[in-house]
Structure formats: structure tokens, C-alpha cells
Amino acid sequence: MEITVTDAHREKEGSTDSFISYQINTKTTMSGFSGQSVSVRRRFQDFAWLHNVLGRDFAAAVLPPLPDKHRLRYVRGDRFNPEFVEKRRASLERFLKKIAVHPTLQKAECLRVFLDSRDWNSDLAQQNKKRQDEGRLETIGDVLLNAFAKIKKPDERFMVMKDEVDKLEENLLGLEKLEQRILKRQEELEGDYREFGGAVAGLGNLETGITEPLHRFAHTVASYSKILNDLSTREDAEFLSELHECLSYCTSVKSVLKLRDQKQLDFEELSEFLQQQISERGRLMSNGRLGGSATIGGFFQQKMDEIKGVDQERAKQEKLKRVEEKIHDLEDAVEKSNDISERFSNETAKEFEIFQLQKTKDLRQCLLDYSAGRVEFFEKGEALWAQIIPVLEAIQVDDD
Numbered sequence: 001m002e003i004t005v006t007d008a009h010r011e012k013e014g015s016t017d018s019f020i021s022y023q024i025n026t027k028t029t030m031s032g033f034s035g036q037s038v039s040v041r042r043r044f045q046d047f048a049w050l051h052n053v054l055g056r057d058f059a060a061a062v063l064p065p066l067p068d069k070h071r072l073r074y075v076r077g078d079r080f081n082p083e084f085v086e087k088r089r090a091s092l093e094r095f096l097k098k099i100a101v102h103p104t105l106q107k108a109e110c111l112r113v114f115l116d117s118r119d120w121n122s123d124l125a126q127q128n129k130k131r132q133d134e135g136r137l138e139t140i141g142d143v144l145l146n147a148f149a150k151i152k153k154p155d156e157r158f159m160v161m162k163d164e165v166d167k168l169e170e171n172l173l174g175l176e177k178l179e180q181r182i183l184k185r186q187e188e189l190e191g192d193y194r195e196f197g198g199a200v201a202g203l204g205n206l207e208t209g210i211t212e213p214l215h216r217f218a219h220t221v222a223s224y225s226k227i228l229n230d231l232s233t234r235e236d237a238e239f240l241s242e243l244h245e246c247l248s249y250c251t252s253v254k255s256v257l258k259l260r261d262q263k264q265l266d267f268e269e270l271s272e273f274l275q276q277q278i279s280e281r282g283r284l285m286s287n288g289r290l291g292g293s294a295t296i297g298g299f300f301q302q303k304m305d306e307i308k309g310v311d312q313e314r315a316k317q318e319k320l321k322r323v324e325e326k327i328h329d330l331e332d333a334v335e336k337s338n339d340i341s342e343r344f345s346n347e348t349a350k351e352f353e354i355f356q357l358q359k360t361k362d363l364r365q366c367l368l369d370y371s372a373g374r375v376e377f378f379e380k381g382e383a384l385w386a387q388i389i390p391v392l393e394a395i396q397v398d399d400d
């Protein structure tokens with residue numbers, strides 16, 4: 001599957017409902033599509049819908065980030081600004097390309113509908129209707145239940161994964177900070193070159209004999225300042241944007257690892273509750289009397305029940321029956337929880353491998369783009385300075 005996002009277009013321009021739509025072009029041989037080459041238009045909120053549904057349908061998947069799912073402080077201007085629109089278009093394309101190569105997500109029904117539907121509003125309503133009766137709070141319940149609990153038997157594999165992601169995140173944050181410092185220096189240098197060019201032009205106005213070559217030199221400096229600005233703009237739009245996406249990808253991994261921990265906590269807490277009920281059953285069966293008279297409280301409870309005429313043996317059997325029912329239910333719950341935890345752990349391990357591969361691809365492409373930008377800058381700079389040298393050499397100098 002190959003996907004490109006092109007032709008960003010402002011819809012309903014001039015109205016308060018104005019928005020940007022993007023053309024999505026898909027080439028695929030996968031079944032279920034209306035053709036091997038399809039094109040549709042979608043707006044940003046449709047991408048957000050796809051991201052949310054994928055996260056809900058594939059809880060163990062490490063989802064690639066949407067542009068608005070990470071920090072956008074590096075974007076200047078409003079959402080209709082050409083620079084903003086282009087950055088968002090490129091980010092949305094990277095988002096879909098990552099999904100297209102994911103072995104599980106690429107087969108999702110919601111993705112096929114998103115990429116192929118010609119009656120989007122109708123199909124979107126149908127997709128939402130299918131999900132409206134599903135449990136929307138199940139994962140939230142896990143988070144609240146285990147918010148302050150800790151895993152008793154941590155799995156070394158996932159501890160290593162979290163450590164690797166934390167270190168990667170730390171290094172990416174360091175790169176981001178340094179690149180922002182470089183961009184600030186380049187911006188200052190760009191201003192200095194403009195000022196330098198202006199000073200040379202002023203000098204040319206005074207030196208009437210060499211005015212033209214000095215003005216041409218000033219023009220060269222101004223052109224050099226411009227390509228330096230182009231370099232900064234490119235690095236801001238590409239390198240910083242891709243770094244931010246890598247950081248958000250790390251956040252996605254950590255979210256999945258946290259959810260995996262919650263699944264294990266569910267199993268551990270249910271297992272602990274089951275053991276408590278088994279112990280309670282053993283206590284009831286061994287003490288011979290309701291509540292167990294081995295304690296002062298139990299003794300007085302026993303005497304009070306005798307005064308009230310409570311049938312001790314019958315009460316004991318009823319309580320024992322309730323405990324047995326709890327144990328039976330808990331044994332089923334523990335077995336199911338263990339199965340869920342193990343399957344989720346296996347999926348998480350697979351997702352981490354996919355993340356590692358995608359991360360390497362992203363970093364490789366990110367640095368290749370950065371290097372290509374630098375090469376282009378220096379080649380243009382070399383051409384500029386090379387053109388001015390003959391002009392300066394042609395200035396006549398009277399040695400006498």
C-alpha cells in the first residue's frame with residue numbers, strides 16, 4: 001500500500017466554517033478497496049477520528065502521532081497559514097505511511113473506509129453507530145483501579161523496553177534543544193549578513209570608481225542571507241517536525257507499556273483476592289464454628305448468636321457457600337485475566353519490534369533530509385561566492 005497526501009485546499013473560504021481539506025491518494029492490491037488506485041478528500045478532524053478509532057480497536061498498537069498530538073509551538077501563524085498547512089500536510093502523510101506499513105493496522109476496516117469511502121458522511125455515521133454500544137470506560141476503569149498500585153512481579157523485558165524509550169526520549173529532547181539553538185544562531189547570522197550587505201552597498205555609493213562591483217558584492221551577501229533563511233525554514237519544517245513526531249512516538253510506546261502493566265496488575269490483584277477467599281474458606285472449615293472462636297471477637301460473636309438463637313451450623317454453611325461461589329467466579333476471572341495479560345504482553349513485544357524498526361527508518365530519513373539540506377545550502381553558497389570572485393578580480397588597481 002502506497003499513500004500520499006497532496007493538494008491542500010481551503011474549503012468554504014470566507015465563512016466561519018472554513019477548513020482545509022487534503023487529497024489522499026492510495027495505491028493498493030489489498031482486497032476490499034473499490035480499485036487499485038483511489039483518491040478521496042478528508043479534513044483534519046477525519047484524521048483525528050481514524051487515530052482515535054485505531055487506538056480503541058487496537059489497544060496494544062503503538063500508534064504513529066498526529067501533528068496536533070504533539071507540541072506545535074514551532075509552527076508560526078494561524079491554521080490557514082501556508083507554512084502551517086504544509087507542515088500539517090507532511091505530518092499527515094507520514095502518519096498514514098506508517099499505518100500503511102504496520103502489519104495489523106493496514107488491515108483495519110476503519111482505515112479502508114477512511115481511504116476509500118466516496119460517501120464519507122454516511123459511512124462515518126455507520127462506523128460510529130457500530131461502536132456506540134461498546135464499553136467506552138473499560139480502560140479508564142483499569143487506570144483508576146490501579147492508579148496507585150505497583151506490579152509485584154515486574155517482567156524484565158518490559159522494564160528494558162521502558163528504559164530504552166526513556167533514553168531515546170532524553171536524547172531526542174537534547175537534539176531538539178540543540179537544533180533550536182542552531183536555528184536561533186542562524187537567524188542572528190542571517191540578520192548580520194543583511195546588515196553587512198547594506199554596509200557594503202553604502203560603501204559603494206561613496207567609492208564611485210568601484211560602485212558597480214561593490215553593489216554586486218552586496219547583492220551576493222543579500223542572496224547568501226536569503227539561502228541561509230531558506231535553510232533555517234527547511235530545518236524548522238522538516239527536521240524539527242520529524243523530531244517532534246519521534247518524541248510523540250515514544251509517548252505512544254510508553255502508553256502501551258503502561259496499559260500492559262495495568263493488565264498485569266489486574267491479574268495480580270484478582271489472584272490476591274482469590275487467595276484471600278481460599279484462606280477464608282480454610283478458616284471456616286477448620287474452626288468448626290461460625291466466624292471462628294479463636295479470637296475474642298469471634299468468641300463474643302458466637303455467644304451473641306447463641307443468645308439470639310442463631311443456628312451456628314446453618315449460618316456457617318451459608319457463609320461457606322457464598323465463599324465457594326466467590327472462589328468459583330474468581331477462578332474464572334483470574335484465568336481470563338491471565339490470558340488477557342499474556343496476550344497483551346505478547347502483542348506489546350511485537351509492537352515494540354515494529355517501533356524499533358520504524359524508529360530506525362525515521363531517524364535515517366530525518367538525518368538524510370538534514371544532510372541533503374546542508375549540501376544544497378553549501379552548493380548554492382559556493383555558486384554565489386564563485387560568481388562574485390571574477391567581478392572583484394576585474395577591479396582595476398593602479399600599482400603606481
